[in-house]
Amino acid sequence: MAYDTPPSYSTRPTLRVDLPTVRANYEALKAKVGAAKIGASVKADAYGLGSVAVGKALYGAGCRIFFVATAGEGKILRDAIGPNGAIYVLNGPAPRDRGVLLGAKLKPVINSMEQARYWYSVAQDVNEPPYTAIHIDTGMNRLGLTMDEVTELGRDKKIWKILNPEWVMSHLACAPDADHPMNKQQLATFRKAAAQLPITPLSLANTAGIYLGKPYHFQMVRPGIGLYGGKATTKPEQEVSQTAVTLLAPILQIRYIKAGETVGYDATFTAPRDMRIAVVGAGYADGVPVNASNRGTAILHDMEMPIIGRVSMDLTILDVSEARLGVEVGGVVVFRGDQLEAEAEKLGTINYELLTRLGQRLRRDYYVKPPKEAEDRR
Ligand SMILES: *Cc1c(COP(=O)(O)O)cnc(C)c1O
Numbered sequence: 001m002a003y004d005t006p007p008s009y010s011t012r013p014t015l016r017v018d019l020p021t022v023r024a025n026y027e028a029l030k031a032k033v034g035a036a037k038i039g040a041s042v043k044a045d046a047y048g049l050g051s052v053a054v055g056k057a058l059y060g061a062g063c064r065i066f067f068v069a070t071a072g073e074g075k076i077l078r079d080a081i082g083p084n085g086a087i088y089v090l091n092g093p094a095p096r097d098r099g100v101l102l103g104a105k106l107k108p109v110i111n112s113m114e115q116a117r118y119w120y121s122v123a124q125d126v127n128e129p130p131y132t133a134i135h136i137d138t139g140m141n142r143l144g145l146t147m148d149e150v151t152e153l154g155r156d157k158k159i160w161k162i163l164n165p166e167w168v169m170s171h172l173a174c175a176p177d178a179d180h181p182m183n184k185q186q187l188a189t190f191r192k193a194a195a196q197l198p199i200t201p202l203s204l205a206n207t208a209g210i211y212l213g214k215p216y217h218f219q220m221v222r223p224g225i226g227l228y229g230g231k232a233t234t235k236p237e238q239e240v241s242q243t244a245v246t247l248l249a250p251i252l253q254i255r256y257i258k259a260g261e262t263v264g265y266d267a268t269f270t271a272p273r274d275m276r277i278a279v280v281g282a283g284y285a286d287g288v289p290v291n292a293s294n295r296g297t298a299i300l301h302d303m304e305m306p307i308i309g310r311v312s313m314d315l316t317i318l319d320v321s322e323a324r325l326g327v328e329v330g331g332v333v334v335f336r337g338d339q340l341e342a343e344a345e346k347l348g349t350i351n352y353e354l355l356t357r358l359g360q361r362l363r364r365d366y367y368v369k370p371p372k373e374a375e376d377r378r
Contacts, residue, residue: 132165
């Protein structure tokens with residue numbers, strides 16, 4: 001994704017979101033799972049890309065099932081996609097969210113008998129209560145019913161009927177590593193649990209789970225990171241999705257410093273020689289982690305430029321001494337793009353965190369395919 005120096009620029013950083021690529025990733029993952037449905041994970045503002053634009057784009061591509069974490073996220077998505085389309089709230093129902101869940105027709109994921117009993121009490125009182133999904137814990141010990149609770153729920157016809165589950169789901173702990181023994185264990189536990197419940201469509205796989213193959217697909221898969229082009233497995237070369245997001249920041253000032261001068265808060269960087277440095281307009285409030293201080297890089301004209309000094313709230317400083325092409329105020333540097341996974345590894349974090357930390361202040365620039373004519377003229 002080339003991005004030329006703009007003739008006029010803003011001091012505000014931009015997140016360029018390539019919606020045609022999000023759609024293409026959806027199609028590519030869909031092609032991998034055959035008849036299984038796709039339930040798109042758009043929690044955390046669609047991993048920082050913006051759930052309104054991403055939700056609409058996926059809806060336009062035919063996606064009719066979405067997963068968010070909270071009722072508030074669900075309400076925002078409901079307003080974006082309109083009255084049709086199922087929106088599941090992964091964290092489940094809670095008393096304070098009752099009004100939003102019912103008002104926006106959100107479907108709670110039931111993660112415990114406590115949540116089951118709570119939602120039973122709500123659903124009994126309302127006309128046409130929304131359907132639910134039942135989440136079983138198969139070994140991750142995060143959310144989900146224990147095996148004992150599955151047995152209990154399986155016997156309770158009355159509560160099952162009122163909860164009206166459309167899906168029974170679980171979540172994989174170690175799917176990125178296809179050889180991890182826990183994958184098969186969880187698959188077996190999931191089958192055993194499902195056998196104790198009335199026959200219901202099943203869902204187990206996130207993005208990485210899709211690459212574990214057909215036995216893991218069941219009737220629905222729930223990709224998140226793969227829709228946005230983040231790599232999900234230890235074998236990224238097998239993955240079908242492309243990067244859909246780039247964080248761009250403008251150069252605000254260029255300075256020439258002498259050997260021995262320091263840079264930034266706490267003077268954590270001392271220039272080993274005379275240097276040319278660039279101050280760019282994106283900081284930790286925008287999603288450049290403090291952890292990238294004196295470690296991370298940004299791309300300028302296809303070359304990696306080291307981040308020097310401590311990343312500050314709104315600004316980051318780069319050593320651009322080695323840049324060969326023009327370095328000028330208003331020029332654009334790239335913080336996230338194809339190098340997302342490499343950057344995450346270097347910073348001791350994961351691509352998911354780099355995406356979801358993308359700040360609210362970013363101008364989100366939604367790239368939509370240029371009209372056919374414009375394309376032909378190129
Ligand atoms: C976040 C989440 C997903 C999506 O995971 P990815 O690794 O981003 O594909 C699926 N299911 C559950 C329960 C989740 O919490």
